[in-house]
Amino acid sequence: MTSSSDDYNFNSGYDDAEELESLDIDGNGDVDEAAVRTWDTTVNADVEEIGFDGSAKPPKPPRKKMGAVATAFVTVIVALAVVALAAGAWWMWQTRWRTVHVSVDGTEVSARADTTIQTFLDANDDFGRTRGRLLSLKGKVLDNNGGAPVSVSVNGTAVPVNDYAVTTIADAREMTVTPGKDITEAHVSETRTKHYGTDINLNNGPIQVVTQQGEDGEEEVWIGKRSKEEVVHQETKPMRNLTVKSFAPQPEGKKVIALTFDDGPSQYTGRILDILKEKKVKATFFDLGEEALAYPQLEQRMVKEGHQVASHSVSHPYMPDMSRDELRKEILTSFDDLENASDTKTRVLRAPYGAFGVQQWKDTADIVDMNVLWSIDTLDWKRPGAKAIHDEVLKNAYNGAVALMHAGGGNRTQDIQALPSIIDDLRKQGYSFVTIDELCEMGGVPKPAQGKE
Numbered sequence: 001m002t003s004s005s006d007d008y009n010f011n012s013g014y015d016d017a018e019e020l021e022s023l024d025i026d027g028n029g030d031v032d033e034a035a036v037r038t039w040d041t042t043v044n045a046d047v048e049e050i051g052f053d054g055s056a057k058p059p060k061p062p063r064k065k066m067g068a069v070a071t072a073f074v075t076v077i078v079a080l081a082v083v084a085l086a087a088g089a090w091w092m093w094q095t096r097w098r099t100v101h102v103s104v105d106g107t108e109v110s111a112r113a114d115t116t117i118q119t120f121l122d123a124n125d126d127f128g129r130t131r132g133r134l135l136s137l138k139g140k141v142l143d144n145n146g147g148a149p150v151s152v153s154v155n156g157t158a159v160p161v162n163d164y165a166v167t168t169i170a171d172a173r174e175m176t177v178t179p180g181k182d183i184t185e186a187h188v189s190e191t192r193t194k195h196y197g198t199d200i201n202l203n204n205g206p207i208q209v210v211t212q213q214g215e216d217g218e219e220e221v222w223i224g225k226r227s228k229e230e231v232v233h234q235e236t237k238p239m240r241n242l243t244v245k246s247f248a249p250q251p252e253g254k255k256v257i258a259l260t261f262d263d264g265p266s267q268y269t270g271r272i273l274d275i276l277k278e279k280k281v282k283a284t285f286f287d288l289g290e291e292a293l294a295y296p297q298l299e300q301r302m303v304k305e306g307h308q309v310a311s312h313s314v315s316h317p318y319m320p321d322m323s324r325d326e327l328r329k330e331i332l333t334s335f336d337d338l339e340n341a342s343d344t345k346t347r348v349l350r351a352p353y354g355a356f357g358v359q360q361w362k363d364t365a366d367i368v369d370m371n372v373l374w375s376i377d378t379l380d381w382k383r384p385g386a387k388a389i390h391d392e393v394l395k396n397a398y399n400g401a402v403a404l405m406h407a408g409g410g411n412r413t414q415d416i417q418a419l420p421s422i423i424d425d426l427r428k429q430g431y432s433f434v435t436i437d438e439l440c441e442m443g444g445v446p447k448p449a450q451g452k453e
């Protein structure tokens, strides 16, 4: 660059040094004062003579007054600037540069005032406090550091986690740092139907009763987004089990027995009704629907003479072999047949052969109130002789017993022969005769919980 400036001297058009040298009149190297004054005069005269428009300029106002105002103005500006700088510096000092001493859980820790809580925590390794854990819905640890950050309280006031990065420690005197709380994973919620179960106990006695209808429930299930765990959060509708209980009623302070006759009505049933009428005994008839329709006058007589009429199916099928639909149709039709024959309504059943298990109850609990078995089986259908039938009843009689005999389904002559002595001899032992409904009433059997058909 130096050499290039030697080659091209852009300032050489007017060389001050050269000019001043020319004013060194006496040649001693100093600029001659008189000569400078002369030169100055000459230049000033030239300026005064030539204006831009060629005319002479008016005389300038005195410079001294203008200078005083400007000086005052500048002084104020400078003073203001100094104050502003001082204020700014003070502010910076207070909020940023100053060193703050914070008592963190009793230990003094220092940092610049503009340190954020987040930086303060990071620089001090969270003061040894740990983050919370991320837990599954069932409480399993999914992530040891997945929970809430440590929580900070400044001068007694909790600082929201979201403010850690924007809040400085400038005003902090005391700080408390506590371990972060555990967080439970996020979840989705589902409403699920809870299908009812069954509570069916048929082992406690001959009289089986529906005590509670089955009812589906509903529950809110939470599914952990991360763990996929499923937890029942709440039951929104209670589920109720279908409940069937069995009873052996033994009315307190009584000595009662229920005589029951199956498979009628038939050509033998009229003779049985005659004996019962003569002996003033009420019994229970489990009739077949098709026989009731064949002998409607007998069916009507049973009702009229105060006996209980209930169903023994339409045509005596083995019910466990039937589908749900077949079974329901069989039972409902038999109820209708009895109603059509004798204008009486019943929801009480004695299943043929007594064959009625848990599945049959599940299939029909909404249409059947009660299934009635027996406690004394006369085995009369084997026709063992009138005496054997009589003896079987007398031998096994007890308060609350249910004796099984037949009014149809074959030749019932032996039953007709045995019946008067059965009644007379039981009476001699102090027994009185009741229908199934009366036995249940006296024995405290709960009323059936009827379903909606």
Ligand SMILES: [Zn+2]
Pocket: 262, 263, 312, 316, 352, 353
């Ligand atoms: Zn039968």
